[in-house]
Amino acid sequence: MWIPLLAFLTAGIVSLQKCQRGPGPMLRAASVLAAVPGLCQRPENRCATSNALTCTVCLALGPECGWCSQEDFMSGATQKGRCDMIFNLIKKGCQSEFIENPTIRVTIPSDHKENTQVTPGEVSIQLRPGGKASFMLKVHPLEKYPVDLYYLVDVSASMHDNIEKLNSVGFDLSKKMANISVDFRLGFGSYVDKTASPYISIHPERIHNQCRDYNLDCMPPHGYIHVLSLTDNIAEFKNAVNKQKISGNIDTPEGGFDAMLQAAVCQSHIGWRKEAKRLLLVMTDQTSHLALDSKLAGIVIPNDGNCHLKDNVYIKATSMEHPSLGQLSEKLIDNNINVIFAVQGNQFHWYKDLLPLLPGTVARQIESQAANLNDLVVEAYQKLISEVKIQVDNQIQDLHFNVTAICPDGSRKTGMEGCKNVAYNEEVLFNVSVAMKGCGTTGGRKYVIIRPIGFNETTIINIYKNCACQCEDSARHKRICVDETFLDGESIHCEDTNCSSSEDTFPSERCKLHPDQPICSGQGDCIGGRCLCHKTKLGKVYGKYCEMDDFSCPYYHGNLCAGNGECEVGKCKCFHGWEGDRCQCSSLTAEHCINSKGQICSGRGACICGKCECTDPRSFGRFCEYCPTCNNACDENRSP
Template sequence: MWIPLLAFLTVGLVSLQKGQRGAGPVLWLVRLLAAVVPGLCQSPINRCIISNAATCTNCLAVGPECGWCTQEDFMTGTKQKERCDVVLHLMKRGCMADFIESPKIGVTKPVNGANIQVIPGEVSVLLRPGSEASFMLKVQQLEKYPVDLYYLVDVSASMDKNIEKLNSVGSDLSQKMENISIDLRLGFGSYVDKTVSPYISIHPGRIHNQCSDYELDCMPPHGYIHVLSLTDKIAEFRSAISKQKISGNIDTPEGGFDAMLQAAVCQSHIGWRKEAKRLLLMMTDQTSHLALDSKLAGIVIPNDGNCHLKDNVYIRATSMEHPSLGQLSEKLIDNNINVIFAVQGSQFHWYKDLLPLLPGTTARQIESQAGNFSDLVVEAYKKLLSEVKIQVDNPMQDINVKITAICPDGSRKPGLEGCKNVKSTAEVLFNISIAMEGCRTTEGRKYVMLKPLGFNESTRVNIHKRCACQCEASIKRKRICIDEMSQEPETSYCKGGICSSSDEFSSEECKMQKDHLICSGRGDCVDGKCICHKTKLGTIYGKYCEKDDFSCPHHLGNLCAGNGECEAGKCKCFGGWEGDHCQCSLSLWKHCMNSDGQICSGRGTCVCGRCKCTDPSSFGHLCEFCPNCRTTCSDKRNCVLCHHSNSSQITLDQCKTSCAYRLHYTEKSSECTSDASHFRIFFIIFIVTFLIGLLNVLIIRQIILQWSNNKIKSSADYRVSATKKEKMFLPTVCTKTVTYRRDKPEEINISKLQVNETFKCNS
């Protein structure tokens, strides 16, 4: 347990050496300590040594306690030099302090800073992989700080009474703010909604006056109009309010967030002061449209977050979408603006629910006659002042920022919660810890910003990464950054990616396979061991430099879903995982098995728990439908012999290959276990049945023919007897045709027969 303490002491002593070129004196002091207390220099676990780091850069990546000895004659005559070790150990083993690569970790603050409320304004942090540095950040609000208050008012018809109340707010608010601010400026802007259907009525009689149905004179609808820039002249504010007319639209939500973003980013138009506390008060009685709502009007271009005011009118209201909450929050923080939602009616809770998504905002409810308006603003402003929070802006990859607030009452708040109920002029401290995970990215932006919400000051933290050793760029000789693997101290040379110092090592040892490139074409072969190249894309590693952390696909933000390694551009999954991204568990194969224990019915492969049919004629969830395939019984019948104990060895060998999946699922008593003899019996029965049926048909045919002949003979006798009887009967129907005339139906005279009168046909 003493070694970590000594290592920490060493790193701390080294970090205190500011303004000195080298760390020689401190390292000699550590060496003396190690000599006095030799028993403390042995540790059961030394990750610096067990890492087997072959280069100085790899050694630094193991941990902040590790150092690399560049001394050429270090441990001469020994088989294992172990240049990567704890600094104390290296010095005890004979490495001179000037030849130890162990970058210091420290924080540098400028002596003079321009910040008044947020101190310090700039910090420089030097880090190495696995290290962490901390510093304190102080936030203290000035008493009676200047305030810029911009009114953003919904001027739809339902807000008529509230707009009239604003006339008396200016002077009343100025008097109440005297105890809080020595310099108050007021501004004013109005908004309604996007001026397209279905948000407004486009009827010719209402397009310019949405209130025409109510016999009111309303101003045309508009997305956002900047009416009055910030001014300390209360008379100008009251004059602008008195001239303001109401407008209208036809849908319930308004375009408040569209106007709010413009008021935040158009700093020169509004007149926001850098040295003032910026407040934006949004007064409304309805909800606001969110991003994607404008697609209902055919507007699909995303909001770009820029200022689009021309002659103080928002000109992109009809061509650009509403901003999202995330975009709006980002713009408010970037421009140091606090928002007060002053809401009348039941929609107050809608805005209150949005407060966690919009840092630096608060909500207050307006009374029916807006009688509490001045008090509302003062209370909301005091609440904003009483909360001190810090937002981490533009975070860097591989850099973790941890914030702990130390509130005036002594309590500690982890994370970004901050302190509440802070009195004016009270001091709030923040312990900022910055840790470096690794060196996957070394290019790009080199700083992060710490922004107290609502303050116009921030802290810039410059990050300096020490991912490489100084010996790699040193012009001094006798500095070794790559460990020698051979026993004899020969000078190595490199050519064409192959570095060798003796004949006992071959470049073939640096190939994964004979036909592969040396070190996969991404490293140098040094004495039979690959030293991987550096790249801006990420880290190359592996015995043959075959692995990396950038060329393979990601799943849910993790390389190979975190379940595999990237090798030759493809994910090589760990045990129990499969898929192109190693995103699927092998336990999902059970979803591809049918009732017979067959995977995808033998006609496909199981991919992530779903069957992918390889037979083009098969389909179904388990590829179970296949009109052109063999029947299930035919498939099973070939595997029945696998259950017979007297089967030949050839049959059993076939069972292991073609019927392996059926050995535990096909039953001897199955209805599909018939052999060829059953088919012969079935065929004989079919033939006998067919012959009997044919004989029956012939017999029935003969009977029918005999019956037909008898019937014809009886019909002839009947005709002969009928001629004799014709003379005995009178005809019942006259052969003479009677024609009726439709034109003179009255001439038709039909006489009735008398009783006992015989009917006669006229010739």
């Protein structure tokens, strides 16, 4: 039983090999296996079957497709077939120098910038539609990195004990950090909340001292004050902390995110160094207000993300909203700042839940009277520098990035997940893959930034999109980038990147439905004065100016334009007898809009789907019949 079956399968396998070479003597034997899905089936040649009529459209099909621009290619044939796979074009007689087939290339410029921790510092990639390129990025954390640590302290009354503890922090912390940093600097700033009701009391007796309930003399409330720029003078830091007074407010959340954003973007004020690891330590015992909370105080202008310090005081606290989490995350990453939330009390878990939304951030719990503050900073710093993860900034439409981290222990993670527990002498490799889906609306060179979170070095990726054919003039031959069977047999040639007809030069204006509309309605290419509509997976694009399609207009009961019209430039163009934005209403419903005098909507409106829509803003009523302030109101209501 098994021997005949084995012979049967062997014949099928041999025949499958023959399929790749062409018909053979055993092909009939393979037909017995035709019921097996996929067996002996040739892969579809999308280049040839697309019937692409231009070189540009051909190249957009995929990286395996090429275009033959040779003038006498397959002369005498009824179908030129200039778009095909490279192997087939050569087989059909196209000389290699006439084949348009942009290459996919990854190069590192010889004059690229030198980085210490992130290499390479610059990469150039040439891509074409459907193409994909990859390169390896290496991140090597330095040992004993310079460190800038800026204390951003909530100085509301409940933080009184923690602020007193700061007096002894500077010297002890400097000694601990000396073991892991060659150059350590400290800075200091304070925040409370927006100085508006209902966040603070605006009662005259409390406006300057919000702490009367605590029997304390408080400084006036403030959004954010930058107190001390980063310095290695520990005595100066201690002196600034000694002078710090507490303040107060009414509601529980504070304005921490407002202050954090300012501390991140006001680089010259804070004194952030380019070469240093930047740490922002946020000390608090309460949650922070988020974007849109400001509406309680009538503040509706979105945060613009810019620095607004005047004399070291944040001056936009009462006129701009709190930043959103996304905006705050973006500014922290852009400025290479890692955040340590040092939180006392029950709100620790609130900040811990935010960590996935704020990359490069850790949260630690402060013990009673901040006894563990120094150890907390050292532990958090060591955790931050042992994590290596990256993100892609300035992303470009039609490009897809896939980043895989190869960790020192051999495991693989996504780029945003990254690697943990990375030692100083270890390297993290990132496999960066770039795929180009299409050309979009713009071509040419663009750039993308690969940014390791918390590092002050980046990699710039220059992207060159090869979306058009060269069509360069040759001394001996003309190059053709439009199929000669196109446009009623008129011969279209491309010389010096310009396509023209042998009989006439067609202006692009002939490809516009109206002078103020885009060429080919933005859905096609103008070739020789006529529109060649794009092919799309969404549906069909057609019409003389590619102005029609079957997908971009509104549907009604599952039918485009209710089945009573055509989609033209994104709007339903109704057939005779139909109206409405979706052509869903019969024109016969206009009889429901006629008033007692036989007027449609009293002459003050339009009948849409059997209902009057008043065009005169002064009128109202079912038939727009009421208009007390109209000039002819008296005449209309005068008794005969």
